[in-house]
Amino acid sequence: MNILVVGGAGYIGSAAVKALLEANHEVTVLDNLDKGIRSLVDPQAKFIEGSLLNEKPLNNLFSENRFEAVMHFASLKAAGESMTHPEKYSENITSMINLLNAMSAHKVKKIIFSSSAAVYGTPQSLPLTEESPLNPENYYGFTKLVAEQLLDWYEKLKGIQYISLRYFNVAGDAGLNYIDPEANNIFPIIGEVLQGKRPALKIFGKDYETRDGTPVRDYIHVIDLVDAHLKALKLESSEIINLGSAQGYTVLELIKAFESVSKKTIPQEIAPRRSGDPAELYASNDKAKSLLGWEPKHDLNDMVESTIKAYEPSPQE
Numbered sequence: 001m002n003i004l005v006v007g008g009a010g011y012i013g014s015a016a017v018k019a020l021l022e023a024n025h026e027v028t029v030l031d032n033l034d035k036g037i038r039s040l041v042d043p044q045a046k047f048i049e050g051s052l053l054n055e056k057p058l059n060n061l062f063s064e065n066r067f068e069a070v071m072h073f074a075s076l077k078a079a080g081e082s083m084t085h086p087e088k089y090s091e092n093i094t095s096m097i098n099l100l101n102a103m104s105a106h107k108v109k110k111i112i113f114s115s116s117a118a119v120y121g122t123p124q125s126l127p128l129t130e131e132s133p134l135n136p137e138n139y140y141g142f143t144k145l146v147a148e149q150l151l152d153w154y155e156k157l158k159g160i161q162y163i164s165l166r167y168f169n170v171a172g173d174a175g176l177n178y179i180d181p182e183a184n185n186i187f188p189i190i191g192e193v194l195q196g197k198r199p200a201l202k203i204f205g206k207d208y209e210t211r212d213g214t215p216v217r218d219y220i221h222v223i224d225l226v227d228a229h230l231k232a233l234k235l236e237s238s239e240i241i242n243l244g245s246a247q248g249y250t251v252l253e254l255i256k257a258f259e260s261v262s263k264k265t266i267p268q269e270i271a272p273r274r275s276g277d278p279a280e281l282y283a284s285n286d287k288a289k290s291l292l293g294w295e296p297k298h299d300l301n302d303m304v305e306s307t308i309k310a311y312e313p314s315p316q317e
């Protein structure tokens, strides 16, 4: 298929571009390089530097190409920052409107969207299923929920089929040696601690009601996540689907896994809990398994090993 990948120079988008090309799709990447890294984009893909916020060039791009589907990875994603700079994060909503309008105008009928487990907020029960109550506790999660509602309206009004994939914590490396330029998630932060760029890993709360007092999260390997996107291209109905491993690990279990693979000690610092951080979060991935014929093939150890490999200094450093 001829596919437009928006945000294809980012962490997940660049891994998706690689997998799409390997599966013989034709790929165009649109990325404003706000956080994206140009060199991560496979040279076999066409690269356009530009933003979803600029409607005219966006529409020109659709006029000049006959895209059959869009994968939309572009978004601001730091939940904490979204609470202090909501005006900036509202761009996530504007971007989605501009993209859907350009798709409607050019009769592109399929979109795969990166949603997030942040739409659920604190779970009332676990595992989280696609039917669990939606109650985002940060503005970032709210922008994802609005984007999902926009997708639903444009399906009804314009016949655009959508697959909204609600990611849990995406981790690991897809063979591109990705180094996060603004580490906010625990895997890249541990990577920086191992590199000596940070003195210690801050653990936000050790007094949760979990097996060791630290929060439990669901980690999914970026390679498995991208595989689900390729499978979603074949779906013919509009769907919302969780993408997680359906397994929960505590922060201390994660640290132990990093220490055992790297054979290094990870310095830790206990900090107060952050507001809006639930004790436990993990997905039901039954819908992904049954609808997409998908299942995660990589475990926590694979995510840890590939992250360490990406972050370890190259021999000439």
Ligand SMILES: NC(=O)c1ccc[n+]([C@@H]2O[C@H](COP(=O)([O-])OP(=O)(O)OC[C@H]3O[C@@H](n4cnc5c(N)ncnc54)[C@H](O)[C@@H]3O)[C@@H](O)[C@H]2O)c1
Binding pocket: 006, 007, 008, 009, 010, 011, 012, 013, 030, 031, 032, 033, 034, 035, 036, 037, 050, 051, 052, 053, 072, 073, 074, 075, 076, 077, 095, 114, 115, 116, 117, 167, 168, 169, 170, 171, 185
């Ligand atoms: N990484 C995770 O654990 C995770 C979890 C849940 C959801 N998500 C979602 O997955 C998607 C991809 O995440 P990622 O980790 O690869 O993030 P990322 O920041 O690495 O990638 C996003 C890319 O989009 C580009 N971009 C941002 N705004 C743009 C705009 N207006 N126009 C064009 N390009 C723009 C950035 O330059 C960047 O290359 C995001 O929508 C994110 O909210 C990620």
